[in-house]
Amino acid sequence: MALTFLSVSNLPLLNLTAQFQQAYGYRPTVIARAPGRVEFIGNHTDYNGGAVLGAAIDRYVTVAAAPNAMGHFRLHSTSGAKPMDLAAVPAGRLTGADSWANYPLGVWRSIGDFKLPQPAGFDLLVDSDLPGGAGLSSSAALELSTALAFLELAGAAPLAPERLAALGRHAENDYVGVPCGILDQGTSAFGRAGQLVHIDCRGPKFSRVPLPAGTHLWIFNTKEKHALIDGLYATRHRECLSAAQTLGVALLADLTPAQLDKIGAPGGRALPPKIARRAKHIVEEHARVHDTVEALQRGDLATVGRLLTASHRSSQHLFENSTPGLDRLVDLLEKHPAVYGARLTGGGFGGAVMALAGDAFTAADAEAIAAQSGSHPEIIHLLSADGAAVVWKG
Ligand code: ADP
Ligand code: MG
Numbered sequence: 149m150a151l152t153f154l155s156v157s158n159l160p161l162l163n164l165t166a167q168f169q170q171a172y173g174y175r176p177t178v179i180a181r182a183p184g185r186v187e188f189i190g191n192h193t194d195y196n197g198g199a200v201l202g203a204a205i206d207r208y209v210t211v212a213a214a215p216n217a218m219g220h221f222r223l224h225s226t227s228g229a230k231p232m233d234l235a236a237v238p239a240g241r242l243t244g245a246d247s248w249a250n251y252p253l254g255v256w257r258s259i260g261d262f263k264l265p266q267p268a269g270f271d272l273l274v275d276s277d278l279p280g281g282a283g284l285s286s287s288a289a290l291e292l293s294t295a296l297a298f299l300e301l302a303g304a305a306p307l308a309p310e311r312l313a314a315l316g317r318h319a320e321n322d323y324v325g326v327p328c329g330i331l332d333q334g335t336s337a338f339g340r341a342g343q344l345v346h347i348d349c350r351g352p353k354f355s356r357v358p359l360p361a362g363t364h365l366w367i368f369n370t371k372e373k374h375a376l377i378d379g380l381y382a383t384r385h386r387e388c389l390s391a392a393q394t395l396g397v398a399l400l401a402d403l404t405p406a407q408l409d410k411i412g413a414p415g416g417r418a419l420p421p422k423i424a425r426r427a428k429h430i431v432e433e434h435a436r437v438h439d440t441v442e443a444l445q446r447g448d449l450a451t452v453g454r455l456l457t458a459s460h461r462s463s464q465h466l467f468e469n470s471t472p473g474l475d476r477l478v479d480l481l482e483k484h485p486a487v488y489g490a491r492l493t494g495g496g497f498g499g500a501v502m503a504l505a506g507d508a509f510t511a512a513d514a515e516a517i518a519a520q521s522g523s524h525p526e527i528i529h530l531l532s533a534d535g536a537a538v539v540w541k542g
Contacts, residue, residue: 160210161540168212168273171224171231175542176212176273178300182292182536183208184284185335185345186365186502187493189459190437191429192467194329194349196388197399198434201346201357201441202331203365204339206533209276209289213297216269221256223249225274241325251287254323255294258315261322265302272297282369282528283494287324288332291316292536300538309337310354312536339535346441350401357444359532366503366514367493368481368525370473374497381495384426384469391427394419400430414466429466433459453488453504460491460501469496473523477501480517484509500525 161179168176183204190200216222221234230245237253252272259266272294278286295315299307307315316333320326330352338345343356374380392400395412403412408431414424436455443451460478464470474492478501481490486509493502503509514527 164210164212164273164275167226167275168214168271171273172214172222172271174214176271177214177542178297178538179210179212179540180293180296180300180536180538181208181210182289182296182336183339183533184278184286184289185332185339186284186367186530187331188344188502188504189433189440189456189491190331190347191433191459191463191492191496192384192388192469193401193430193434193437194331194347195385196392196401196430196434197350198401198430199346199348199437200331201344201437202335202339203344203359203530203532204335204535205284205365205530207276207278207284207528207530208533209274209278209286209293210539211275211290211293211297212273213294213301214271215267215301216271219269221253221269222271223252223274224272227274227276229274241323250324251290251319252294254319255291255316256298257323258319259295259298259302261318262311262315264299264307264315265304267298267301270298270301279369279526279528281371282367282526283499284367284528285332285336287320287326288316288328288336289536291319292333292336295319296536296538300541309535313337313354335535337535339533341532341534343532344444346437350399357441358447359444360447360449362507363449363488364505364507364509365530365532366505366509367500367528367530368477368503368514368518368521369500369528370471370477370498370523370525372471372473372498372523374471377495377497380469380497384467387423387426388430391419391423391430394423395427400427401434403427403431405432405435425466425468429462432462449488449504449506456489456491456502456504457482463492463496467496471496471498473521474499474501476523477517477521477525480520484513484517486513
């Protein structure tokens, strides 16, 4: 195999090429990959016009592709998802075992919506080492890797990361039907090893913040999910919008904690107590993202850790989107001398805790904490990583 352009280790690419050859009988012409992401801090801030910090992680969706000479759209995944061969891209959304194809086909259609050149047909193989169900955003990684591969097949000029993120989000919102914010695609597009991605969700505006060396991300995925999670998410959304309306602002992130304390703090008269707790969580969380950026810029990991744990306590007591299992993990992690801080990551109501730890924190430490927690979490050790890119062209 001639390697004309290579930015990642050789072996996985050779493997993927062999798998593509097995599926389609010839070699791919492009390989692209995109990282998953962790929500570092910024809990439910996105739809409140606030900021969020994400980390692109060293687990990826990698796709190999080539133009299909018949103009067909063929899809394979090493995950065991149903292989497909379509003569045309269907107008409607696919369901059941076909539904995974909504991601690559939605990306193909989004490329058209963005007035960019689409390949007339393609053969696609999807591979991933992102664990499912851990909230690490395999969907955005699938969208961005696929978009880069398709644009390469069509001979398009390189796309700016803002546009790539917007295109992936458009595919997920409009063609998969998931009303996600910009965190997942923005972090996967802008990620950089040794940095975090700061997103001002109002623009959205993207920037990068250094993550000091010797820091590790550890995920403890309890896999517990609240049965009513969609309803609870919608309820929180409604509560936040109602608080903003009563307080006379468009979105809660328009308020500073001092302003909120004056007009709408819990115990005050402007808001019912529960709504006041929700508002306090969002307004203070938005401020915590800002404080975290400043602490990162100073290299002050002790303060970063305190802010992470404070974010969790706010979820636990004010936003009430934590669970006893997640709280117990944070309690244990907080006490470990090599852990800077820990918090629930993602929407909450179950799911995973993220800890920021130093080099001294080992897999044995993580296993001991997992055993004490009683919730049998899956442990995933992650480092920050570079964003979506074409990694090989034949
Ligand atoms: P996540 O938090 O991982 O983004 P989502 O539910 O948003 O979870 O997206 C997961 C969906 O993305 C899967 O159900 C599947 O349809 C698609 N997907 C992700 N990775 C792969 C893969 N390797 N092969 C096929 N489909 C995938
Ligand atoms: Mg997703």
